[in-house]
Structure formats: structure tokens, C-alpha cells
Amino acid sequence: MNFATAQLNGRTFIGLIMEENQILDLQKAEKKLFEMETIPADMICCIEKGEKLINHVRQLQQWLEKSEEAGSFIYPLKDVKLLSPIPRPKKNIFCVGKNYRDHAIEMGSEADIPEYPMLFSKAPTAIIGPEELIDPHTHITQELDYEGELAVIIEKRGKQIAEEEAMDYVFGYTVLNDVTARNLQRNHKQFLLGKSLDTSCPMGPYIVHKSVIADPYALMVETKVNGEVRQSGKTRDMIFSIEHIISVISQGTTLEPGDIIATGTPSGVGSGFKPPRFLKSGDEVEISITSVGKLKNKIK
Known part of the structure; x- marks a missing residue:
């Protein structure tokens, strides 16, 4: 699992890097699958969730393999701007x-x-x-x-x-x-x-x-x-x-x-x-x- 902090159309989100130079918008995919929004748009907040985050993302990946709607949450990497994964750490x-x-x-x-x-x-x-x-x-x-x-x-x-x-x-x-x-x-x-x-x-x-x-x-x-x-x-x-x-x-x-x-x-x-x-x-x-x-x- 490769996690990125990305921007698209002025919105910052946490993405999962997919094969074929694509990125999955985790927040939007989660909202569609689970009808909830628990994945933060901040990498440090995601890291704090530890294994809960990893297990959650694995569920999303399994859903993606079967879903016909997955394309609306996956963007070509060339269309997004990748920021530093942690743009501003809390300390040095x-x-x-x-x-x-x-x-x-x-x-x-x-x-x-x-x-x-x-x-x-x-x-x-x-x-x-x-x-x-x-x-x-x-x-x-x-x-x-x-x-x-x-x-x-x-x-x-x-x-x-x-x-x-x-x-x-x-x-x-x-x-x-x-x-x-x-x-x-x-x-x-x-x-x-x-x-x-x-x-x-x-x-x-x-x-x-x-x-x-x-x-x-x-x-x-x-x-x-x-x-x-x-x-x-x-x-x-x-x-x-x-x-x-x-x-x-x-x-x-x-x-x-x-x-x-x-x-x-x-x-x-x-x-x-x-x-x-x-x-x-x-x-x-x-x-x-x-x-x-x-x-x-x-x-x-």
C-alpha cells in the first residue's frame, strides 16, 4: 500500500497509489462504500489510525475489484499534484x-x-x-x-x-x-x-x-x-x-x-x-x- 497526499481542483485528499499510474481517492470511495467519512484528509491523522486504517483500506480494495463505480474515485496520476506525503510534520x-x-x-x-x-x-x-x-x-x-x-x-x-x-x-x-x-x-x-x-x-x-x-x-x-x-x-x-x-x-x-x-x-x-x-x-x-x-x- 502506497499512500500519497494529493491535490485535485484545489482539494487535498489522501490517495492510494494504484497500478497503471492511477490514484484512488480514499475519502470519496469510503463515502460511497460505507456511507461514512472516517478517513481524514491529513496524513498524520491517517497514520494515527494505524492498523484500523490499513484494514479499512483493504476492504475498499476488495470492493473496488467488484464495483462498476470505481472509476469515479480513481484518477490518472498525471491529473493530480502529489505533495510531500507529510506536508508539515508536527516537529523537526x-x-x-x-x-x-x-x-x-x-x-x-x-x-x-x-x-x-x-x-x-x-x-x-x-x-x-x-x-x-x-x-x-x-x-x-x-x-x-x-x-x-x-x-x-x-x-x-x-x-x-x-x-x-x-x-x-x-x-x-x-x-x-x-x-x-x-x-x-x-x-x-x-x-x-x-x-x-x-x-x-x-x-x-x-x-x-x-x-x-x-x-x-x-x-x-x-x-x-x-x-x-x-x-x-x-x-x-x-x-x-x-x-x-x-x-x-x-x-x-x-x-x-x-x-x-x-x-x-x-x-x-x-x-x-x-x-x-x-x-x-x-x-x-x-x-x-x-x-x-x-x-x-x-x-x-
Whole structure:
């Protein structure tokens, strides 16, 4: 199940991505089948419903297979605008730095491989959706960089979560580009400003429910800039597992439905090249993750 936040004719709705490049309007389909409206038009509110939502959607899918009216609730994807699946999270995005050995080395040396998860955050105002333009902010940076990442979406509230229970708190996965102004990251010593420029967190195109991903460590993360492969890494090469990251964050910080955790990026970022290959106006960045989706954005 792939869930999207979409717009059509000025109306925002939660959609289920169908085969053949189509999207199902869950609210309208539910109203027709069940004569009720319980599915919210807000992704975080949907996530809060957890398995109730998933079971409800499965019933809708079964009905669709038999219904002759299904066509009125299914739109071609080309006719809708996909927003970020969570357009405005309730708090900052949790991010893990240097979670792939080769990336840690390209950003410094073997001495930079972390012993503990290296955590920072991006402001909610940084989020944009697929196909939206990334502002290069040339008045403050000439060192804009890309970082293709698998992001984990939290399903339910939890604190002091044990690693063996961590996956019970996951709703699904999406693609995230941790766009970074390297000079700000370097100058301020802390990552917040360099990671939180407006439009510096493209995300989407949808959230893939965890039931679809049999093994989150069997995924390939690939980033292309203008069609050239820059990053190509496997999630099994993460230094710290998803379970460990969730457990560490939650020991003293409450995780809530809709929280986003970016799990780190493989080697191949622009600043890792000699000389560096930073993003410039007109560049197109495309990040694809096996079974999760493809996120594409251009630099304004």
C-alpha cells in the first residue's frame, strides 16, 4: 500500500497509489462504500489510525475489484499534484549523520566513523514535495549538496522503545533528500542552519506501508544528478540499524505518529568529490529506492 497526499481542483485528499499510474481517492470511495467519512484528509491523522486504517483500506480494495463505480474515485496520476506525503510534520525531522561507513570516510577519514548514532534535525518548513523546485539560496551558499536517504515514518507514540519492539512503531517508508548547505554546516559547527533552508527537504512521492517492504535492509539507494549516478548504496550497509536508531532516540524523547527519521546517506555526495560537485541552478536530482519510490526535484 502506497499512500500519497494529493491535490485535485484545489482539494487535498489522501490517495492510494494504484497500478497503471492511477490514484484512488480514499475519502470519496469510503463515502460511497460505507456511507461514512472516517478517513481524514491529513496524513498524520491517517497514520494515527494505524492498523484500523490499513484494514479499512483493504476492504475498499476488495470492493473496488467488484464495483462498476470505481472509476469515479480513481484518477490518472498525471491529473493530480502529489505533495510531500507529510506536508508539515508536527516537529523537526530526525536525521542520522554518517550512517554509512564510506560516506563517513568521504566526509573526513576512518576516524570519523561514529561510535554512536550522530543525530541532528531539519525544520518542518524545509519540506517540499516531488517535482517542486529547490531554492539554491545563492545569497548565502555556493555549496548546496544532495543526500539521498531512506526515511522511516513512525506510526504510534512511544518512549524507551526496545530494539526488538522498534519495528512495531514503524508505519512505513519514503524517499528523502537531505539537501545541505555545506558552508553553513561547516561555519556554524552545528547542522541545523545548513540542513534547514527552506525547500531543503524534498520528500515523497508517497509513503510505502511497512507490509510492502519485506526487508528494509535489502534496498538500493541511488541518486542521479542530471542522469549521472552519483550515489549507489545498500541499506544493509547502515552502521546503525533502524531498530537501534528508534530505540536510541526514544530513550528520552517521545516519538509520535507522523514523526520522520532520515536514516543517513551512502557515499557519493557532491562534497565528497575532488574537486567538489555542488548543485547549481537547473540541475535535476533524482533519488530512487527499491520498492519505495522515485523522488525528483530541480534546482531553481
